[in-house]
Amino acid sequence: MNFTASKQPENCLLGPESDSQRTLSPYVTGTSVVALKYKDGILMAADMGGSYGSTLRYKSVERMKPIGKHSLLGASGEISDFQEILKYLDELILYDNMWDDGNSLGPKEVHNYLTRVMYNRRNKFNPLWNSLVLGGVKKGEKYLGTVSMIGVNFEDNHVATGFGNHLARPILRQEWHENLSFEDGVKLLEKCMRVLLYRDRSAINKLQIAKITEEGMTISQPYSLKTYWEFSAFENPTQGAVGSW
Amino acid sequence: MFRNQYDTDVTTWSPAGRLFQVEYAMEAVKQGSAAIGLRSKTHVVLGCVNKANSELSSHQKKIFKVDDHIGVAIAGLTADGRVLSRYMRNECINYSFTYESPLPVGRLVVQLADKAQVCTQRSWKRPYGVGLLVAGLDESGAHLYYNCPSGNYFEYQAFAIGSRSQAAKTYLERRFESFRDASRDDLVKDALMAIRETLQGETLKSSVCTVAVVGVGEPFHILDQGTVQQMIDAFEIVAEQEGPAAEPDTDAGQEASAEPEPEQGAAAGEGVAPMDI
Numbered sequence: 334m335n336f337t338a339s340k341q342p343e344n345c346l347l348g349p350e351s352d353s354q355r356t357l358s359p360y361v362t363g364t365s366v367v368a369l370k371y372k373d374g375i376l377m378a379a380d381m382g383g384s385y386g387s388t389l390r391y392k393s394v395e396r397m398k399p400i401g402k403h404s405l406l407g408a409s410g411e412i413s414d415f416q417e418i419l420k421y422l423d424e425l426i427l428y429d430n431m432w433d434d435g436n437s438l439g440p441k442e443v444h445n446y447l448t449r450v451m452y453n454r455r456n457k458f459n460p461l462w463n464s465l466v467l468g469g470v471k472k473g474e475k476y477l478g479t480v481s482m483i484g485v486n487f488e489d490n491h492v493a494t495g496f497g498n499h500l501a502r503p504i505l506r507q508e509w510h511e512n513l514s515f516e517d518g519v520k521l522l523e524k525c526m527r528v529l530l531y532r533d534r535s536a537i538n539k540l541q542i543a544k545i546t547e548e549g550m551t552i553s554q555p556y557s558l559k560t561y562w563e564f565s566a567f568e569n570p571t572q573g574a575v576g577s578w
Numbered sequence: 579m580f581r582n583q584y585d586t587d588v589t590t591w592s593p594a595g596r597l598f599q600v601e602y603a604m605e606a607v608k609q610g611s612a613a614i615g616l617r618s619k620t621h622v623v624l625g626c627v628n629k630a631n632s633e634l635s636s637h638q639k640k641i642f643k644v645d646d647h648i649g650v651a652i653a654g655l656t657a658d659g660r661v662l663s664r665y666m667r668n669e670c671i672n673y674s675f676t677y678e679s680p681l682p683v684g685r686l687v688v689q690l691a692d693k694a695q696v697c698t699q700r701s702w703k704r705p706y707g708v709g710l711l712v713a714g715l716d717e718s719g720a721h722l723y724y725n726c727p728s729g730n731y732f733e734y735q736a737f738a739i740g741s742r743s744q745a746a747k748t749y750l751e752r753r754f755e756s757f758r759d760a761s762r763d764d765l766v767k768d769a770l771m772a773i774r775e776t777l778q779g780e781t782l783k784s785s786v787c788t789v790a791v792v793g794v795g796e797p798f799h800i801l802d803q804g805t806v807q808q809m810i811d812a813f814e815i816v817a818e819q820e821g822p823a824a825e826p827d828t829d830a831g832q833e834a835s836a837e838p839e840p841e842q843g844a845a846a847g848e849g850v851a852p853m854d855i
Contacts, residue, residue: 436718
């Protein structure tokens with residue numbers, strides 16, 4: 334017997350209520366993921382923070398994972414939904430491998446599969462609360478795309494989620510070019526991550542950079558960016574702002 | 579094969595370990611009109627003999643496009659073939675929708691084979707009475723598969739099924755080593771020659787056969803009658819003349835004529851040198 338009050342109003346069209354509930358808001362969330370195409374493949378960066386509302390609660394969350402032989406998935410948003418997605422993909426890749434026939438799902442296929450999943454969940458009003466970045470290389474072809482929690486998907490030379498769209502993309506639009514070297518790609522990503530670190534309150538100074546090429550995927554050990562707080566504007570921050578503190 | 583007490587149900591084994599109903603289904607394939615397939619590294623050609631019941635009726639459709647990169651030729655119970663083609667089209671389109679990528683032929687063929695196997699193990703079903711030559715392209719190149727009513731499938735460099743297919747098989751066995759690196763046009767020519775073998779003396783014309791091609795950069799499509807007739811005329815003339823090299827003039831000359839009968843070729847080839855058209 335259900336003693337708790339129903340969360341749905343009487344005239345609701347959203348289907349029968351059962352013991353599980355639809356996702357109404359996220360709890361443990363990851364912030365931006367930034368990724369770009371470079372000469373040999375894809376570079377992706379994400380910090381290791383899992384926020385619980387405004388608390389920076391978990392500081393060793395890996396938000397980027399390899400998928401199969403050819404793809405790399407980065408996620409922002411609800412961490413538990415990301416783990417759910419990893420389970421779906423695990424099963425997908427497993428069945429793909431079980432065919433054992435020389436064919437394999439590449440980044441484009443995984444990206445489109447995820448789009449279908451995200452869009453279908455959105456249609457049922459029970460979204461997976463994530464923004465995903467999917468990158469990879471297959472047969473020399475580099476692929477980088479993104480899917481949002483409502484199923485919006487597209488491909489581009491550089492993508493980002495969340496705050497990254499506002500802070501990192503403009504930098505990438507200016508400075509990205511074809512055939513970036515690995516070092517230049519990393520420097521560019523670090524530049525973006527540094528801005529995010531300064532300006533995004535949910536960012537933490539512990540990040541990983543992942544690289545995927547034809548040969549495979551590697552993910553760096555967590556490290557921190559050097560930051561500079563001696564800007565003169567920070568020394569007397571309220572100087573120009575009357576009434577501020 | 580003779581009637582025996584183990585052949586009533588598909589779910590009854592014979593003491594020799596045979597399922598007679600399945601074997602009878604394979605007989606149905608052998609009775610259907612011929613279909614042949616051959617492949618190179620980059621292209622696959624399917625051909626079949628298409629005889630209408632009477633002059634008044636249309637031909638039975640035996641070659642089906644399943645997707646841009648896959649096509650199938652059938653022999654046997656064409657109704658079963660039509661239904662299986664619909665299944666294959668459905669699988670391809672669903673895969674394309676989910677993955678934005680073409681379904682690898684090898685996987686489609688296994689799904690088809692598993693579907694056929696189900697019918698060999700249910701008392702309320704009967705095996706499909708159709709053999710399918712599946713031609714397709716995937717990551718690993720061009721492929722030709724044969725799907726059997728028994729639920730088995732095999733990959734081939736070239737194959738022929740249906741009535742009088744042995745003649746075509748003999749021809750293909752002689753020539754198959756050259757197929758791997760053959761050009762697309764040579765492959766089509768070989769297909770037409772193989773079809774001719776199954777006709778056993780009857781004249782080969784585009785009204786009795788259908789040819790389809792799929793290849794790298796070339797989506798699966800059935801060649802139109804005019805093109806097929808041109809190709810028939812081209813090599814028939816070469817064959818008649820037994821010249822050391824194919825005359826390029828004859829090929830150019832054929833574009834003007836639209837005659838279905840190769841008699842023109844026979845008359846001109848009476849030991850005379852290049853046609854002066």
